[in-house]
């Protein structure tokens with residue numbers, strides 16, 4: 001249960017530089033806009049993929065949505081309520097690893113269900129999600145003892161065990177090898193199709209978005225605006241090499257400044 | 263081929279003893295041929311004899327125990343008060359703004375400058391010495407703890423907020439484990455400072471301890487006892503550092519070394 005409405009969202013950071021350099025468009029002390037009047041609407045249960053060049057403000061927008069950061073102006077409504085503080089109704093999967101390095105995989109996953117009364121049920125649930133991301137036998141490992149891909153999967157298990165209304169993922173597949181990436185795509189799509197979870201995912205991979213999303217958003221320019229906001233109604237699994245999807249793919253590439261795709 | 267430190271150690275167990283052996287030989291040579299009398303510059307053999315003598319009559323143990331006792335008590339109090347205060351400074355901005363200037367002002371004042379006040383306030387005996395040890399460790403512990411809290415990756419606080427950890431849970435499950443490796447390092451450094459200070463403190467206000475032993479032996483012109491005192495101070499210092507380093511290898515701080 002999570003419909004999201006982003007209304008006239010603006011985010012500006014103070015300019016930290018003390019001396020104006022030649023050709024510097026910003027004046028010291030002035031605010032630098034990162035997001036400029038972003039308006040978006042996501043329906044309940046949608047699988048949304050957000051694309052955009054590095055540094056354009058995607059993580060910033062997600063952080064405001066998650067309640068970790070505040071908007072300069074504008075607001076974000078989740079199910080009609082304005083976001084003011086973090087909640088565990090939606091779980092955030094961080095761009096850099098958000099696993100707590102002093103806790104084992106088990107302890108990390110337990111974080112989300114630590115208030116469950118029935119110990120047995122709790123343990124079963126933790127085990128179920130650890131098994132799901134194929135980390136059985138690694139329960140007692142610390143994050144630094146896992147590979148990058150395994151850490152990502154552990155973090156995904158920690159997010160899913162909470163059974164959140166919505167999953168917010170900031171480049172969850174970055175650093176994964178091809179096979180793991182394919183498996184994770186499938187996992188996330190299944191979660192969305194069979195459990196009906198709302199998912200909001202930032203990715204740099206256009207194919208990720210075209211294969212997975214119900215709704216893709218391309219952000220760009222500085223400060224960032226929405227450059228493309230489109231719903232995809234194609235059935236899955238999808239072939240993105242031909243037809244409308246291929247056209248859309250070229251369009252998005254072009255929008256991101258790549259005019260020739262090999 | 264160049265070998266690493268551990269490869270050299272593995273190649274020959276006696277290598278670390280080389281510098282000690284050279285110093286011992288030079289020491290003996292100077293003692294014999296410099297023209298100084300045995301009283302002014304006793305050689306290593308004479309000092310070894312004195313060690314045996316002092317171990318046998320129990321004075322060495324007694325003085326070492328007295329010094330270690332003071333360091334332990336002063337250091338514990340400093341850690342017990344310093345770590346929570348450091349966390350407070352790192353977590354609560356208002357506390358930081360109010361208290362930090364005072365701490366930064368008091369910190370550079372050498373514990374030795376407090377000696378006159380310490381003696382006036384606490385009289386003679388263990389108390390002034392313990393107070394000085396406390397001062398010497400307290401400020402480094404507070405400052406390092408506060409810095410460590412400030413350096414915690416903000417993502418961990420976002421995780422804490424996302425999973426709705428209470429303030430208490432955040433302190434116990436995020437802040438304390440996150441700063442533990444840095445705090446252990448700070449404790450290790452403070453112990454060595456405390457050990458430096460105890461000897462100085464014992465030269466003024468007490469009738470026991472290794473500092474007192476050195477001062478008293480100088481007054482009695484027993485340079486061999488002075489040297490025994492110095493050697494034991496060095497040995498105990500190495501031992502304390504070893505203990506603290508073992509503490510740094512605890513499993514709960516392993517993540518900081520690997521990542």
Ligand SMILES: Nc1ncnc2c1ncn2[C@@H]1O[C@H](COP(=O)(O)OP(=O)(O)OP(=O)(O)O)[C@@H](O)[C@H]1O
Nearest residue numbers: 013014034052053054055056057058059060061095
């Ligand atoms: N705390 C901050 N203070 C000042 N500027 C910031 C801060 N956080 C982000 N920015 C700026 O905001 C812009 C957007 O950052 P953001 O992390 O949202 O980008 P992104 O789209 O997620 O990029 P990437 O794809 O590389 O992760 C960047 O130019 C960055 O310099």
Ligand SMILES: [Mg+2]
Nearest residue numbers: 058059095170
């Ligand atoms: Mg980002």
